[in-house]
Amino acid sequence: MKLPQPFQYQGSKRSLASIILQYLPIKMERFVEPFAGSAAISIACVAQNRASEYWLNDFNKPLAELLELIINQPKQLSDFYRQIWRDEFEDAIEHYYRVREDFNRTHDARLLLYLLARCVKGSVRYNSEGLFNQSPDNRRLGTRPETMQANILGVSMLMRGKSVVTSFDYRDVLASTRESDVVYMDPPYQGVCGDRDARYLSGVSFEEFVTALERLNTRGIRYVISYDGRLGTCSYGEPLPACLDLTLIELEAGRSSQATLLGRDDVTVESLYVSRSLAEKIGVQPRTHRSQTAEQMRLLGANVKYGKVS
Numbered sequence: 001m002k003l004p005q006p007f008q009y010q011g012s013k014r015s016l017a018s019i020i021l022q023y024l025p026i027k028m029e030r031f032v033e034p035f036a037g038s039a040a041i042s043i044a045c046v047a048q049n050r051a052s053e054y055w056l057n058d059f060n061k062p063l064a065e066l067l068e069l070i071i072n073q074p075k076q077l078s079d080f081y082r083q084i085w086r087d088e089f090e091d092a093i094e095h096y097y098r099v100r101e102d103f104n105r106t107h108d109a110r111l112l113l114y115l116l117a118r119c120v121k122g123s124v125r126y127n128s129e130g131l132f133n134q135s136p137d138n139r140r141l142g143t144r145p146e147t148m149q150a151n152i153l154g155v156s157m158l159m160r161g162k163s164v165v166t167s168f169d170y171r172d173v174l175a176s177t178r179e180s181d182v183v184y185m186d187p188p189y190q191g192v193c194g195d196r197d198a199r200y201l202s203g204v205s206f207e208e209f210v211t212a213l214e215r216l217n218t219r220g221i222r223y224v225i226s227y228d229g230r231l232g233t234c235s236y237g238e239p240l241p242a243c244l245d246l247t248l249i250e251l252e253a254g255r256s257s258q259a260t261l262l263g264r265d266d267v268t269v270e271s272l273y274v275s276r277s278l279a280e281k282i283g284v285q286p287r288t289h290r291s292q293t294a295e296q297m298r299l300l301g302a303n304v305k306y307g308k309v310s
C-alpha cells in the first residue's frame with residue numbers, strides 16, 4: 001500500500017518503514033515520536049492500525065505546526081498550498097525567494113510546506129541566525145496541488161482524532177512517557193566520517209542522549225532508535241554504548257546516489273537499536289537486513305562491502 005506523504009524530508013525513514021515496523025509490537029497503546037520530522041514511521045504505523053494514540057513531537061516549531069495543520073486542517077492547508085503554488089507560474093524562482101523571506105519573518109507553517117515541496121531534496125537548512133536558507137530546486141516546480149491535497153487528506157484521515165503534536169525538546173517528551181508507551185527515536189544525523197552536519201547538531205548531544213536512554217531503561221520504557229551507520233567503510237556517528245544493553249539491527253539502505261554517480265559500490269547501512277525491554281518482549285536477535293539492490297550486486301559478484309553485526 002502506498003502511504004501518503006505530503007512532503008519529502010531530509011533523513012526521512014519512509015523507505016525503511018516496513019523493516020522498522022517489524023521491530024515494534026503488533027499492538028501499542030501509544031506510539032511516541034520525539035523526533036518526528038515528516039512523521040514517516042507514525043504514518044506507517046497508523047496505516048497498519050498498530051497504536052490507539054500517537055504523539056508526534058519535533059523541536060522545529062513551524063514543522064510541528066505543519067504536522068498539526070496536516071492532521072487537523074487538511075482542507076484549509078491544501079487550499080492555501082494551491083493558491084501559493086499557482087502564484088509561482090509567473091516567475092517561479094523569484095516567487096520562491098519571496099515566500100522564503102515571508103517565512104523567515106513570520107514562521108508561518110503553511111509557507112514551510114511550500115518551501116519543503118519546492119526546495120532541493122526537501123532538506124531544511126538554516127543559517128547561524130536560524131533563518132531558512134535552502135535554495136529552490138530549479139528542475140522541479142514542487143508537488144502539484146492535486147497530489148498535495150490527496151496526500152494531506154490521506155494523512156489527516158489516518159491520524160485525525162488519535163494524534164497529539166507538540167514542539168518540545170525530546171528530553172521533555174521522554175520525561176512524560178508512560179510505562180505502556182512505545183517510543184521511536186530518530187535524532188539528527190551525527191555527520192559522515194567526522195564531518196559534522198551543522199543543520200541538526202545543535203539539537204542533540206551524544207552524552208545527553210545516552211543519559212536520557214539510561215533513564216528510559218531504569219523506567220522500563222520500550223523504545224527503538226535509528227542512530228549511527230556506515231557508508232561503505234566510513235562510519236557516521238558514535239555507536240551507542242554497550243552499557244545501554246541494546247540489540248543492534250543493521251539495515252542496508254541501498255547505494256547512495258553519490259556512490260552511484262562515482263561508479264562506486266558503497267552501501268549505506270543504518271543502525272537500528274532495540275531496547276532490552278522491547279527485545280525481550282518480541283524476541284529480537286541482532287541481524288542485518290540486506291537491501292535488494294545490494295544483494296543483486298553481491299550475486300553478480302560485485303565487490304560490495306558490508307559489515308557484520310557486532
Ligand SMILES: C[S@@+](CC[C@H](N)C(=O)[O-])C[C@H]1O[C@@H](n2cnc3c(N)ncnc32)[C@H](O)[C@@H]1O
Pocket residue numbers: 009010011012013014034035036037038039040041057058059060063168169170171186187188189200202203204
Ligand atoms: C533525522 S530527523 C527525523 C526524520 C523522521 N524520522 C522522518 O522520517 O521524517 C530529526 C528531527 O529531529 C528534530 N530535532 C532536532 N533536535 C531536537 C530536539 N532537541 N528535540 C526534538 N526534536 C529535535 C529535527 O528538527 C528533525 O526534524
